[in-house]
Amino acid sequence: MPTGDAAPDSQSQPHAGASSVSYENVTKRYEGSAEPAVDKLTLEVAAGEICILVGPSGCGKTTAMRMVNRTVEMTSGEIRIGGHSVRDRDPAKLRREIGYVIQQVGLFPHRTIAQNIATVPTLLGWPRERIRARTAELLELIRLDPELADRFPAQLSGGQQQRVGVARALAVDPPVMLMDEPFGAIDPINRERLQNEFLRLQAEIRKTILFVTHDIDEAIKMGDRIAVMREQGRVEQFATPAELLMEPATEFVEDFVGADRALKRLALMRVRDISLWVAPLATAGEPTAAVRAKLDSPEVEVRYPLLVDAARRPLGWLSERDLRAETVPERADSPLGPVLELDDVMRDALADLLQAGVQYAAVVDGAGAVAGILSVEIISEFLASPGAKQDELEAVERPK
Amino acid sequence: MSALGGLSGLVHPSLAAIGEVGEGFFKERTEGNLPCQARTSHLFCWDWATEHIDRYGTPTLQQAELVVISVIAGFVIAFALGLLAHRVRWLRPPLLAGTGILFAIPSIALFLLLLPITGRGRETAIIALTAYTLQIIYRNVVLGLDNVPGPVKDAARGMGLTSRQILWKVEVPMAVPEIIAGLRVATVSTVAIATLAVFAGGGGLGTQILGEANLTFPTAIVIAMVIVIAMGLFFDLILLTIQRLLTPWRRVRVV
Numbered sequence: 001m002p003t004g005d006a007a008p009d010s011q012s013q014p015h016a017g018a019s020s021v022s023y024e025n026v027t028k029r030y031e032g033s034a035e036p037a038v039d040k041l042t043l044e045v046a047a048g049e050i051c052i053l054v055g056p057s058g059c060g061k062t063t064a065m066r067m068v069n070r071t072v073e074m075t076s077g078e079i080r081i082g083g084h085s086v087r088d089r090d091p092a093k094l095r096r097e098i099g100y101v102i103q104q105v106g107l108f109p110h111r112t113i114a115q116n117i118a119t120v121p122t123l124l125g126w127p128r129e130r131i132r133a134r135t136a137e138l139l140e141l142i143r144l145d146p147e148l149a150d151r152f153p154a155q156l157s158g159g160q161q162q163r164v165g166v167a168r169a170l171a172v173d174p175p176v177m178l179m180d181e182p183f184g185a186i187d188p189i190n191r192e193r194l195q196n197e198f199l200r201l202q203a204e205i206r207k208t209i210l211f212v213t214h215d216i217d218e219a220i221k222m223g224d225r226i227a228v229m230r231e232q233g234r235v236e237q238f239a240t241p242a243e244l245l246m247e248p249a250t251e252f253v254e255d256f257v258g259a260d261r262a263l264k265r266l267a268l269m270r271v272r273d274i275s276l277w278v279a280p281l282a283t284a285g286e287p288t289a290a291v292r293a294k295l296d297s298p299e300v301e302v303r304y305p306l307l308v309d310a311a312r313r314p315l316g317w318l319s320e321r322d323l324r325a326e327t328v329p330e331r332a333d334s335p336l337g338p339v340l341e342l343d344d345v346m347r348d349a350l351a352d353l354l355q356a357g358v359q360y361a362a363v364v365d366g367a368g369a370v371a372g373i374l375s376v377e378i379i380s381e382f383l384a385s386p387g388a389k390q391d392e393l394e395a396v397e398r399p400k
Numbered sequence: 401m402s403a404l405g406g407l408s409g410l411v412h413p414s415l416a417a418i419g420e421v422g423e424g425f426f427k428e429r430t431e432g433n434l435p436c437q438a439r440t441s442h443l444f445c446w447d448w449a450t451e452h453i454d455r456y457g458t459p460t461l462q463q464a465e466l467v468v469i470s471v472i473a474g475f476v477i478a479f480a481l482g483l484l485a486h487r488v489r490w491l492r493p494p495l496l497a498g499t500g501i502l503f504a505i506p507s508i509a510l511f512l513l514l515l516p517i518t519g520r521g522r523e524t525a526i527i528a529l530t531a532y533t534l535q536i537i538y539r540n541v542v543l544g545l546d547n548v549p550g551p552v553k554d555a556a557r558g559m560g561l562t563s564r565q566i567l568w569k570v571e572v573p574m575a576v577p578e579i580i581a582g583l584r585v586a587t588v589s590t591v592a593i594a595t596l597a598v599f600a601g602g603g604g605l606g607t608q609i610l611g612e613a614n615l616t617f618p619t620a621i622v623i624a625m626v627i628v629i630a631m632g633l634f635f636d637l638i639l640l641t642i643q644r645l646l647t648p649w650r651r652v653r654v655v
Binding site for chain 2: 069071092093094095096097100102103104105106107108109110111119120123151152154155165168169178
């Protein structure tokens with residue numbers, strides 16, 4: 001921890017914290033076009049949350065976002081940040097208090113990384129020493145090697161450049177950030193990394209973020225709440241990712257979320273969220289007759305008992321041969337296979353089952369004790385639950 | 401002026417009228433008895449060159465002065481026009497056409513055309529030379545400003561830079577390579593064209609070329625030509641150095 005003892009932010013933070021953003025009947029009409037680009041948009045974004053504006057191209061989501069920092073001027077309506085109308089502010093001054101990240105990053109190629117990050121602090125006339133300290137702090141926040149500070153953007157990879165873009169937007173600790181497809185130009189593997197990094201960052205900084213994307217998977221992953229938009233900025237549904245997947249409000253949302261939304265829901269669930277099968281447990285030395293009785297219980301779905309130690313930690317599956325003895329042996333005949341945890345994401349758990357080529361696996365709690373059994377059958381029953389069935393029914397009806 | 405009158409039979413009347421044809425050239429040539437000067441087919445005569453090199457000093461300085469003043473004046477005007485065209489887009493076609501027409505006028509014609517308007521002298525030469533630099537510099541200023549990527553300007557605006565700050569802190573610095581490229585072409589061509597300043601009475605190395613109007617003795621012309629080329633390279637090197645100092649980001653190793 002070489003930088004750990006640096007004084008944590010002794011300077012005053014003029015815009016610390018986050019502010020709410022509210023749209024009230026906001027309309028944008030471009031000159032020469034009959035239809036408004038955004039029509040009477042009303043949306044309430046709570047302080048400190050990531051609000052995703054998602055929708056097909058041309059739905060007005062970027063226009064809606066850009067009206068917040070007045071890079072696009074609204075025709076009518078009102079946008080308030082923390083209760084204050086953006087109309088009352090000088091646009092340039094307003095923008096310095098709102099972080100701005102775009103897909104193409106837009107770093108200044110003729111300025112070093114440090115100078116790029118210092119753009120807004122320099123505009124605000126911060127003293128040199130404060131700028132230097134803040135730049136170092138931000139480089140650490142985005143985990144960029146401080147040696148890169150004096151390089152030029154062309155010397156950095158695309159992912160590094162985008163992280164610098166985020167740092168530059170965070171320089172004066174703005175209460176609101178606008179992000180326009182920030183990871184759209186990054187390859188899938190690095191995008192995943194940057195998304196995770198950004199979520200970790202957001203957990204720390206807790207900004208109010210308006211995040212535009214056309215990618216529903218990214219929306220589900222990144223959003224606290226998602227506004228699904230269609231043409232003219234009409235919000236079809238404004239809900240949490242889970243609500244959006246479980247109860248799409250309209251057909252448009254349902255189509256946009258995709259036929260595989262049931263599968264997508266698995267990404268939002270953990271193993272503990274589903275009811276598991278009861279595990280018939282056996283310990284070494286226990287009479288096999290008692291174990292057989294457990295297997296016959298109506299609530300047990302599996303044919304073999306799970307051998308556990310005194311702390312109920314799983315050791316292996318007992319076979320038919322193991323049960324022929326008087327008492328349960330020390331070692332199980334069949335290997336344990338994959339062991340899942342209650343906190344595993346359901347999608348990953350399913351992947352583990354499929355990869356191991358097994359029908360079910362033991363699930364353990366935080367202490368490693370058996371909590372139940374998860375099977376492919378449980379998951380497929382869940383996928384066939386009413387919400388998912390609706391899709392199938394429609395798929396059948398559509399050809400008419 | 402009697403000697404000049406005598407020469408008028410040897411050189412073209414219009415050249416004799418320029419009045420800068422040095423009388424000494426001809427005298428020395430006929431009075432001297434060095435062997436290579438006597439031979440008409442000789443391209444370059446070292447003996448003559450070493451003996452007369454000092455007469456190139458003043459014309460060289462005059463020529464350099466013409467170039468520096470014209471290019472600076474041309475840059476100031478063309479840069480201003482470029483910024484104007486950058487802001488007011490409909491001005492682009494007329495500005496391009498205007499500077500293009502100036503550039504297209506044959507240079508000798510422009511020098512001679514200006515004579516009745518601005519009179520003989522250095523100023524006339526500078527006006528003509530400046531007019532020639534405009535097109536190239538103007539075009540490159542506009543090109544350089546246009547080449548700044550949209551996202552860079554978008555990010556600048558989104559972060560709260562004013563239009564003026566975007567121009568001076570982002571667009572102009574990023575256009576430096578193109579602007580200097582234009583200056584380099586303009587400068588080198590001005591160095592060459594400035595040789596014609598003699599027609600407007602502007603001095604320069606043209607005096608030495610015309611002075612040897614006797615085309616059977618090319619040594620004096622060769623010397624003037626070599627000086628012109630060297631001067632072009634010299635100015636080009638200076639501008640290249642300036643560009644490198646102003647654009648360190650262009651030389652980075654891209655990883």
